[in-house]
Amino acid sequence: MTPPVVLSSARSEIHREPPRPPHLRDAAYADQFDRDTLFYDVFRADRHVVFQGPPFLNLLAELRRSAPLRGRFGFPRFAARHYGQKKRGEIWLRSEADSFAFDGPLGAFEIDVQPDMAHLFAGRRVVTTLSKDNDLRWIADWMRFYREIHGADGVLVYDNGSSAYSLGELQAAMAAEAGADMIALAVPWPFPYGPQGGMAGAVDGVETDWDSDFCQTGSLQHARFRFLREARSVLNVDVDELVLGESGRSIFAATEYSPAGFVKFPGLWIGTHAPQGVSRATCRHADFVYRDTPVALACPPKWCVVPNRGDRRGDSWSVHNLFGAKANATLDSRFAYRHMRAISNSWKEDRWARADAGGSALPRDDALAEAFAAAGMTRGASADGAPALGGG
Template identity: 35%
Template sequence: MSEDFATCRLDRDAPRRRSRVAPKYRKTGYAEAFDDRTLWFDAIWDKGVVTLVCPRLNNLGSLVRTGTFTLDGRPAPMRLRTFYRHSLTRLKSPTLPQRVTFVAGNTQLETPVHEATPERFRGRNVIVTMSRNNDLVWIEDFARFHAQTQGAEGIVFVDNGSTDYEVGDLQRVLERAGLDALVLRTALTFGPRGRSPFGNTELFLQTCALNAVRLRYLQQARAVLCCDIDELVLSRTPASIFDATWQSRFGLTRFAGEWRYAPMPVEGDVVRHGDHGLRHLKKSACPAKWCVRPSGPLGDLQWRPHILEGFALNWAFRSSAFTYHHCRQITTGWKRDIALPEASRLVPTPTAREIAHGMRAAPRPRSALRPTGPVSVATTAVRRFGEVASRRFFGLRPALKAASLGLVAFIGLAAEEAIDNDPVSQEIAYLMQGFEN
């Protein structure tokens, strides 16, 4: 299977990534599903920097720090930043290089570098999802539902080694559903499931894929919705999820979901999203999903399936105006089993399509969403400066965020002192007294 990412894997005699999950929390088959060889998932050049999106390096971080990177043979200084499930290695390069090479001891590895191409999805409503061997009927239903009810215009579809069909088949059903489809392939393992509280700790692939496509294709999208093939997003107001996110001040909408079930189909039939007309009386809510405006104040944050990483206020952006139906029987067992709960615990409920039809959730024309009054050049400039400054701030390391806040507080205290002639030390004393009270 050919790959659409510039993926670099360590040789068999090279060092291996070690798991940071203790053996007692690993389920059967954990070691086989754990990715110990991928050094970086993709290499992307944009605005003078090559970013290597890596599965979390763990012990391989020392290998990367002591090794040498070159871009088309030129040495490239390296900066490394580690997140929960992935790491980013950044290399300065004023011009687009063709190749990135890494050397450490007897290890020498090389891949192409991809140039970021955000033009394709500029100003468009885009879904990003990952799938493996999901039925083409399910994929088409999923795409058509969001095109018709939420105004989705494009999709970045990451196929994780499907063997039941070809890329052309995926392209055809997605376009037939009304979406401009970019299908990308990777055959890397999805990752192992651990025992609580480490169930998802080392599921590297999806997080790497999300951030690679963010950097390569989606930085200029109007809004990006992250959801899976078994999830249908529903509005509880006339606004679509994309419109609400575009209009929100911070450009982020998060929303919880609900499990929905379908009767087991007759042998040979394919259960579909529209068959999910049952709900569990006591089933807890599904983890929140998100939609983000990449050009907004939070556009430089890292993407994970349920949160924006590095943002302490994810919880504050939960919206009751949206939900999603998590369709239990839309699965191949790729990520979970398909056993139904006891029938006595299931009660009839409207399907997602029925709810959407009742809401008349067809998206409003975009012209109706834009401000009708004139906006001054100064106002636009101030708004743009605020968004850029916010992007830079929220994208900083935690220590730099704290230092920045401290600097702003100090400047504020100094400015007030200049006005009222109180010493800065006295202002700090007042501030500390307030905290104590």
Template identity: 40%
Template sequence: MTDFATLTLDGSGLERQPRVKESFWEDDYLERFDARTLWLDAVWRDGVVRLICPRLNNLAPALRGARFALDGRAVRARFRTYDRHTVISLPSARCPAAVSVEVGGWRGESAVHGPEAGFAGRNVLVTLSKDNDPAWIEDWVRFHMIHHGADAVLFVDNGSAEYGRTAVQAALEASGVPVARVLSTSVPYGPRGRKPYANSELFLQFCVLNAVRHRFLWDARAVLNCDLDELVMSEGSIFDRAAASRFGYLAFPGYWVHPEPGFEGVPFHAAHGWRDDPAQACPDKWCMVPSGPLRGFEWRQHRLERLPFPTWFRAKDAWFWHCRNITNGWKLLKRTKVRDNTVPDGRLQEAVAVLPQRPG
């Protein structure tokens, strides 16, 4: 099941090819690579239909010569290519029912989504997840409700086999968050390559973030982008601080944290009371006002796309703890092993004490 207006290239004779050279592929690179998705979602807002596509790569010349139409009326397309996604913009005074594309002898069509209400004025957590334990979901939401006043969650499930929509919805309800929406897509997350191209063709997360910001989140008070293994801390609510900031945007660094050495069993957030010494940093995350001064920048996992002078926007008294063992092992199996060379962190332990000590 999908909740996005996704169009694939099935039947077109076309397929996306990797830009990353084969010498940098892992063994399952092509198996995980998204060769078939033309666009993840089609979203109309403020006079423009935006087709949010995985980066077109070799498909760009064919699509630039294609015929696009809205409800059968031909329109001129404008293309903008970003690091891991492409946005095709089509002008339209109203929200059309359908968008189509013709290239060669093939024609594809999808529905178009307009703006959807439900998150206006809310402090929203947004994340993309696959087969994560419902208890982790519940604890992650509760932490950000307690420490930051989160009052809404937009949760995108990437084709979970074990913990699907029903389990996710139940976890969100158990957390007590006032507003929750679960979406689903089976579009491939993407392959991991070898350095320096480890993440170069992980298209899905960037597509999801930019689809939901236009469709669901434009009128949110503030949006916090973080994963289920990340717990944000700040001097005051991160949502309040983003909303009050000059540019409506705050970035902040992360630090790896761990369960106590010798911990056995299934880990949980409250068990992560230990850190590396010295601290080991990881890339920034962010919180922002979607319709604020930086509304013209595309969303990425760790920053805004092409935002100049990014360090200007980094808060000195906000950070997130990256819980190393909150993982189902899809990235690195070594993350499921508890590290021994760590030290207790009193502030961290106090922060996670608001969460239940679940059995291992």
């Protein structure tokens, strides 16, 4: 990747202005807001160069006044186009250049264009996520589940500045689990996640818009255009989220055969109760097969998409939605992901605080237990007689 272009007082006194009104910014907002990243990456996508970052907001006018973008927007050249909806920050420029010299209100600097990597995952069924400090055993189990249950043969993980291991260690662990059948890639994504919205970012009890958390949407849009344009289908789920379909159907196959090339599905919680007794330090996905209470507690939806059937101009990949797509309004009840409460380092809340709530009286998720067995993920003998997965 291109080293991120970061604004600084040495380069410019201009920074990204927050979109959230001052009276709705909580005490943590200023420290969490990404005011300085101009571009996450600059890369080729077929005949275009994509300058991608958080939403440019007030910086867009300064970019338009800077070489090499000056005079490229609109009549008479129409060489550059800006996409800024739903937390996107992208400028697409028709150009064959391999590097650019920027000069304007934001400073003077050189940028090398990174190569188009869409060929790497071409024709593959890919699962992608943003991750930070998730245990390597969890990431390996997550990969195994999607390979064995859904037929995934590509994995793309954006590492959001993990401190528990290096990017190289993450890549090695992913490669070991992938073997010869999967393409696995870890991408550095060391950007501020951004301030929370909803009640998590509430001020005096007033919910706030999700208007300032740019990092994860940015990673999805980057994945979409730099790596996954030619993928057969793409599933967006976190490391603690496992999708199951009726009659064991693959989410990738269902998406590929769907009229819209897009399937959006709900989720439900799996609790921390485990009859055999496990700890945070050694737990695995397959230790947990009991629904959480209340059973009706829903999770925000996730989705799977065929990339080349989307509209670059009209839709945007985001965490829980494909904004702009007609099918985004519909949930497919044939699929639901299991949100594993215990598979977390509790960065947002203490997920283990509800440990064993309800105990063995909780409903057992038999479909999930069967999937773990089919994937060889249960402790003890695996489904095919291979050595069992050990505690991490």
